[in-house]
Amino acid sequence: MIAADFKPDLEGWRQEARKFLEAGIEPSKILWSKESGSLSLFGSTDPDMKVLSAPGGRFQVPAEFLEWAQLISSAADADRWDLLYRILFRLKYERKDLLKFSVDPDIARAELLMKTLRRDIHKMHAFVRFKKTDVDGREHYVAWHKPEHPILKLGAPFFARRFGDRTWSIFTPDESAHWDLGEIKYGPGMPQHEFQAEDAFDGVWQTYYASIFNPARVKIKAMKAEMSPQYWSSMPETALIPELVRNAPARLQEMAKNQNRQAEPPAGASLTELRAAAQSCSACPIVHRAQNLVFGEGPESARLMIVGEQPGDREDQEGRPFVGPAGEVLDECLRAAGIDRADVYVTSAVKHFKWRESETGSKIRIHQKASGSEMHACKPWLEAEIARVKPALIVALGATAGTALLGRLPKVKEERGRLFESALAPAILLSWHPAAILRSFSEDERRERLEDLKMDLAQAQNFLSQNENPKAPDSCLPQS
Ligand code: SF4
Incomplete structure (x- = not known):
């Protein structure tokens, strides 16, 4: 039996392992650490020691094994050096593709150890x-x-x-x-x-943690598994957990109440009054990060209403619908269809801009889709606008507007260009949202969608000129 004599780090192990490997010493004949073997021998030879002769050709350690060794060498387990040498030895003397065999006991042990180590690194990054x-x-x-x-x-x-x-x-x-x-x-x-330090950061972490804590997801067992109590002592926010858990039922009730909240437009209000009332709407959380309300605009006498999804960055800054890049596409298509935008009432299903920060750290605000509960909260404003304008035709641009108006998620690609009956207006026509045109996968797709929207708006214009009814009858309007 040989006792390995090395500095217990990856480089130390490598140098020692190389010597043993070149000499063809079998793993079972090497004692890498006192804890990992029952023997404590420091002699250099053993009468039973088996020495193998190396197979022909130069042995190259697979690059993947070097990555494994780097990870496994950081394990606390006493047998890590034995395991690494066993695998290395077998790679040279048994089979070059050993690492692919997850069912092999050594490989299975190594993979399990690496999984544990990766998880430990992840926890360090998180905690x-x-x-x-x-x-x-x-x-x-x-x-x-x-x-x-x-x-x-x-x-x-x-x-x-x-x-x-x-x-x-x-x-x-x-x-x-x-x-x-x-x-x-x-x-x-x-x-x-x-370890002594000032506590300047503790308050910041506590505030942050309380703000992201979601009582609907309280699972103490899972929390303990993910955030093992061994880390709790060094994490200031964990002091809040007992109180947050205690208050979870009340916060859940509050969340459920907010989920069903809806805007409450004043009954019988004019468009100007509706817009003024919407300024103070806080029926959903989108309002907290938006700069401006973007209410619909256009004449109350409009026979055509166009409904988009929600304002974008430019619309939020200017407080007006369809003024950014998507608005330019809409204007182009309206012109192509022979429609004067000044005759159209243009609005959106959600009246505030929902966005998130860019992952790249840039200042660009990234558009985020409104959730179902946010659309639900905002719907009374759209219904109030429809009830006031009484359009003969509504063009829904995109799936979100389609959902708000049709009450189901439509397939824009398949259903665009069709006229739907609705309780909200005599007819609803579905088409592409200009933003979807701008985000097209390819130039061909962009051109195709652009032509679709022009065609659909031309159909809308045709519908209006053939339809004698200047406005929607009261019977098919929502009650405002
Ligand atoms: S998005 Fe709609 S419901 Fe939400 S706060 Fe704004 S106006 Fe109110």
Whole structure:
């Protein structure tokens, strides 16, 4: 039996393993660590030791194995070095494609270990909480975290990428990482009771956590599995969990109430009064991030109403419907169909702009689709506009407007250009939303959709000129 003599890190193991491998020493004859074997032998030879002769040709370690070794070498398990050498040995002397055999006990063990390690790294990324401190008059951020395995070197580069513009240190019980704006340096660890820092960040995390906490998803067992209590002590927001859980039923009721909320337009109001009333609508949360209400505009005498989905970025800034790029497409199609926009009442199914931040950090506000409950909340405004304008025909642009007007999710590609009967107006015609034209997959698709919209608007114009009825009869209008 040979006792391996190496620095217990990947490089140390590699050098030692290379020697054994070249000498053809079988894995069972090597003791990599005292804990992983029952023997504690430090002699250099064993009478039973079996030495294999290497197969012909040069042995090249597969690149995939090097990745495995990097991960597995960070495990806390005492048998990690034995496992790695066993696999390496078998790759050379048994089969080159061994790594593909997940049913092999060594490969299965390695894959399980790697899964655990990846999960541990993921938890480090998710649960590390920095606190602001002052070091020599300079701002410095510090955190303490206890991973299951010593994976700090694998986990720390993520923080250098994400928080590369400030200096920070992460301490674990075994080692520490320190970012100085140029490189990560590693040092000794620190027990939690020695870790002292100011609490400037705790309040921020608590506020953030409370704002994202969703009582509908409270599953204590799952929370414990995902966020093991071992991490709780270093996470300020976990102090809130008992109270949040206690209040969950009341918050759930509140959420359910809000889900069914609807705008309440004043009965019998004029378009101007409706618009004024909608200014103070807060029936759904979209309003909190929008700059302006974008109510419909156009003459009350309009026989044609065009309904879009919701305002976009430009519409939100200007407080007017269809003034951005999608509006330009609509104008082009209206002109092609011989329709004067000044004669049309143009509005949308949802009156505020719903958006999210860009993942790239750019300032562009990314459009987000309104949810079913948000559309439901906003629908009374659309119905009130329809009841006031009494259009002879409504053109619904896109699936969202189609859903609001038809009461089901239509298939725009298949159903566009058709006239539908409705309780809201004598007829509803479905077509492409101009934004869908702009987002077309290819130039051919864009051209095709553009032609479709022009054709559908021409059909709308044709419908209006053939239809004697100047306005919708009261019998087919929603009660406002
Ligand atoms: S989107 Fe509609 S329901 Fe929601 S706040 Fe705005 S006007 Fe009210």
